[in-house]
Amino acid sequence: MSLNSTDFGLTTLQVNSGFSKILAEKFEAKIARFERVGMGLFSVANCFVSFGRVTGRSGLTEHSITEMEAAFSDEFPLSEEIVVISDLSAHHEFAQHRFVSGVPSIRFFVSFPVYGQDGKLVACLRLLDYKPHIFDDEQRLLLADLAVLVERELALSAVCQNQVELMKQNRRLKRDTLVDPLLGTWNKPAIVRSLRLEMERCAKAGKPMSLLFLLADQITELRAKHGTVLADQILVRMVSRIRSCIRPFDALGRFDNDQFLIVLPGASHLVAMAVAERIRLTIKMHSEWIENAGISLTVCIGLASTDVHRDEDPEILISLAEKALLSAKRAGNNTVVQAMPGQPDMMI
Structure with missing residues (x-):
């Protein structure tokens, strides 16, 4: 976070x-x-x-x-x-x-x-x-x-x-209102504010900035089959693994249920793709044991970068990353897609 x-x-x-x-x-x-x-x-x-x-x-x-x-x-x-x-x-x-x-x-x-x-x-x-x-x-x-x-x-x-x-x-009270109580990540208003601030800073410094939109593929099914408590425990461990793949000053926030935004200040689209791949592989390599059975978890990630999409505002950048995420879901679980200008499969 x-x-x-x-x-x-x-x-x-x-x-x-x-x-x-x-x-x-x-x-x-x-x-x-x-x-x-x-x-x-x-x-x-x-x-x-x-x-x-x-x-x-x-x-x-x-x-x-x-x-x-x-x-x-x-x-x-x-x-x-x-x-x-x-x-x-x-x-x-x-x-x-x-x-x-x-x-x-x-x-x-x-x-x-x-x-x-x-x-x-x-x-x-x-x-x-x-x-x-x-x-x-x-x-x-x-x-x-x-x-x-x-x-x-x-x-x-x-x-x-x-x-x-x-x-x-x-x-402490102000901070508590900005943090997801279960995962310890920023909540939705906080991560969106982080994105706006970092976009302004990077623009003034002439540096790129990237945004990752991440979805845990199997969590919805696991929650329906095994209950909320177990699914939340898995999410907590997954967030810990995501944090191990990003820098201390990158921001991680829960956007909606099982979706997460990761703000990468100073990262070009190439660096962001490398980070996204590192996260994808780290999650896939760590299986979860449920009822004595190992389950391989995966994530889909959509990413958007200001060095590709110049002069876009935060809401549009989020929308582009979300469309890239939807494209990743259509391509199957365990996939990373980068939003590119004029790319046909970016359309919802």
Whole structure:
């Protein structure tokens, strides 16, 4: 089946450049931006947006200053309580802490809660520095504003992720409407659209394009004698064998019941004849076993090419290939006929 999904408008929803940038940017990069803003806004050595653990995030060794700061931050569990310690060296609980009394000599620490869309605590903003700070009401308000910006970024990321999932689901649903559910080939509207698109592309590129109209000879009788389920199983295997004979970018579609269209972009009538013969021989070589009896299946194929029938529209090309198929049926099963201009037996 091998049409690109872009041919049917199934690409990810086209969005403006701003939304594209949001989708493309990694979550870690967004968080790092807020941390840089926090460092500059409050003139501190470091700022973390902690979701419970920040050690290991920097990729540095545990003996690096950044990792020591992260380890100190991680000793504080996420909490809705606003924690402000202006001077850790004067604090009864932290004065003797190894990262306070020793390297890197942390003196100042603040923790501020960050909430998710559901109002639940999801993270904390952490400020650290190596000198004491007086954290007044104005700075508390600034930190609250920064926390709100982080919350909005988290909400926007969630919305974007939901949007991406919706676009994926929409793409799958659109694709499902174009695919034959049993065989996995394009259905009739899709294969006809494929033909139109490829004819336009090949015409612009100055290349030929060919169309094969294929009919499974014995399927109707097998369906009448052995039932639909068995006939469908045989069709599934037959389609798999047809796919093995065409290129990945050729398009295969179910046109009607046991009839198939195969679009061969860039293929001349000679190449198309070779492909049709390869399909015919492949199908004939693989017998089907039904009730312990081997049955040789065959196909009839009619083909039409734009290098023979120039300037024809898709409907006429389909009609020419169909007439060639009817001529092949009249000649007997297991036959390939090519539509040629003025050929008498092309008339129905």
